[in-house]
Amino acid sequence: MGVDLFAGLSGAPLPALGRAPKILVFDSGLGGLTVLSEILAALPNANYVYAADDAAFPYGALDEQRLVTRVLAVMERLVARERPDLVVIACNTAATGALPSLRARFALPFVGTVPAIKPAVRASSSGLVSILATPGTVRREHTRAMIEAFAGDTQVTLVGSPTLAGFAEAELRGEPVNDEAIRAEIAPCFVEQDGRRTDAVALACTHFPLLTMRFELVAPWPVAWIDPAPAIARRVLALVGEANRFGVASPARAVFTAPRATPAVLAAALARRGLASTEQDDFPLT
Ligand code: DGL
DSSP states (O other), X not given: OOGGGGTOOOOOOOOOOSSOOEEEEEESSSTTHHHHHHHHHHOOSSEEEEEEOXXXXXXXXXXXXXXXXXXXXXHHHHHHHHOOSEEEEOOHHHHHHHHHHHHHHOSSOEEOOOOOHHHHHHHOSSSEEEEEEOHHHHHOHXXXXXHHHHOTTSEEEEEEOSSHHHHHHHHHTTOOOOHHHHHHHHGGGOOEETTEEOOEEEXXXXXXXXXXXXXXXXXXXXOEEEOOHHHHHHHHHHHHOGGGSSSOOXXXXXXXXXXXXOOHHHHHHHHHTTEEEEEEXXXXXX
């Protein structure tokens, strides 16, 4: 598989639409909010729908075939319902598994999220970096191919956490887990070898930047935490193009696939990120 597949550096900007573009930002849960915030700041004049496939959360636990089937099925519904001009797969687990299938199925521009291996390598002076991701992303052939292509002499430690995305969800729902639980999950990222120490950790799951302040507090030593969201926002801006930046936009909306109530703490967290209303499009995982 070509390693440039997810780089997202090709593709022409959208044609002039004569209105604000509609952008669908997609994740398995609340992690994509870290990406939405960056895109909203870079491009306020767009119509945003944030879609969380929380009925199938966590994606990190699904095998690749099940994941691809699920993401295609949810996207089918979302595209029919929302008619977006551009889709952001704000989920490393979904993008590293399903992006080629999505691009083959839909005639729409897709911007993906892949582990920020290149930026982590650039940020490191010690030559020891870690990639913190879901177990699904760690298993992907594509992740390994990117390391092979971009790590050079830098030693990359891949760390798959089955629980951190859930911890991030709990944090936003006002039920934060304790420091010890977080410390145990990030501990394998910190490597000491021949007098050198890991000095950069790529946050290769969009949920994890929701916990950066918690990570900083429990980390055994300071490192650069690499969040790919600003780079994704720049890519979206380039694809939307100059001609489509100035339309009148409606307030952003959130759509969830699980039929559960939004607690007040979460509603407030969504509102702080520009999402004033939430809807349910019930779609159980079968
Ligand atoms: N936010 C997703 C990612 O970037 C993963 C969370 C999950 O396991 O569903 O990988």
